[in-house]
Amino acid sequence: MLETGGAAAAATLGFGVLLATEWVWLVSRADPSPETAAATWAAGTLLVVVGLCAYAYANADENVAPEDGRTSGPAEPGRPYDGLGVPTAVTLTRGFLVAGVAGIAGVAVLGALSPSWAWAAAVGYGVAAALDALDGALARRLDRVSRLGARLDTAVDAFGLVVAPLAGVLLGELAWWYLSVGAARYVFLAGLRLRERADRPTFDLPPRASRRVLAGIQMAVVPLALAPGVFDPWMPLVTGVAAAALLLGFARDWGYVSGRFRREGDGDGDASRTA
Numbered sequence: 001m002l003e004t005g006g007a008a009a010a011a012t013l014g015f016g017v018l019l020a021t022e023w024v025w026l027v028s029r030a031d032p033s034p035e036t037a038a039a040t041w042a043a044g045t046l047l048v049v050v051g052l053c054a055y056a057y058a059n060a061d062e063n064v065a066p067e068d069g070r071t072s073g074p075a076e077p078g079r080p081y082d083g084l085g086v087p088t089a090v091t092l093t094r095g096f097l098v099a100g101v102a103g104i105a106g107v108a109v110l111g112a113l114s115p116s117w118a119w120a121a122a123v124g125y126g127v128a129a130a131l132d133a134l135d136g137a138l139a140r141r142l143d144r145v146s147r148l149g150a151r152l153d154t155a156v157d158a159f160g161l162v163v164a165p166l167a168g169v170l171l172g173e174l175a176w177w178y179l180s181v182g183a184a185r186y187v188f189l190a191g192l193r194l195r196e197r198a199d200r201p202t203f204d205l206p207p208r209a210s211r212r213v214l215a216g217i218q219m220a221v222v223p224l225a226l227a228p229g230v231f232d233p234w235m236p237l238v239t240g241v242a243a244a245a246l247l248l249g250f251a252r253d254w255g256y257v258s259g260r261f262r263r264e265g266d267g268d269g270d271a272s273r274t275a
Helices: 005-027 034-058 085-109 115-130 132-141 147-170 176-197 210-226 232-257
Strands: none
Touching: 034 085, 034 147, 085 115, 085 132, 085 147, 115 132, 115 147, 115 210, 132 147, 147 176, 147 210, 176 232, 210 232
16 A cells, blocks of 8 residues: 555645635735735744644554564564654654745745745755755664654655745746656656556566665755755756656656566566655
8 A cells, every 4th residue: 555645745735835825815916024924934834844743643653663673672573662762853853844945935925035035945955855864864873763754754855855846946946847856756656546546556666776866866956956046057957967867767667666667576566665
């Protein structure tokens, strides 16, 4: 069965867009006052924070040690941890930073396009991206690897690559086509679900470290693209190459899960959840 993280993130994004649209209607597309911009940012940020916390609460039973031997801590495989632990707290902090960027996207919809908002988005998402290397390392170091932490990490990564480019497009720092980077994973998962409903076979993805590398490249490129005046002449080329590499990776993976590309010994099975 596919993860519900994609659906939860997509629903949160939909509510965020709805909220921003409502604010646009309220202010009649006039330039927002500082108070209106601040209130919009706070409302959008809070909405995503609530959605993230609700997702964590709904998956609280996943706060257990994995059963694949990735931890040697005090919790036996499959047994619950006491509390979230530092690594998951770091992941939630990353999610809160991404929520702040989502709030900035809402402000940009209102027409607040000052460089200060773009810098705030660049710094906020940049810190969230940098912390991506910390939560997993802490989980392994402290023997607190958990299925909940993995779920949250994937959800935050995927949602961040939706709202940060969206903020960049609205602020005039990124080209609209870069939104395909954030949409790719959700389109991929939707395609898998459609195959399941049509009772068509899906196949496991071969292990490939390049998936994580390609996602990491996007998370490094986006903060630079959001920062006004930083490498601006090079950004169209850099973002184009980065986006093309990621999209080609998804196209290759779709070939594997749909059976167009076959490995020896492949058979009908569950779709991989590593996309």
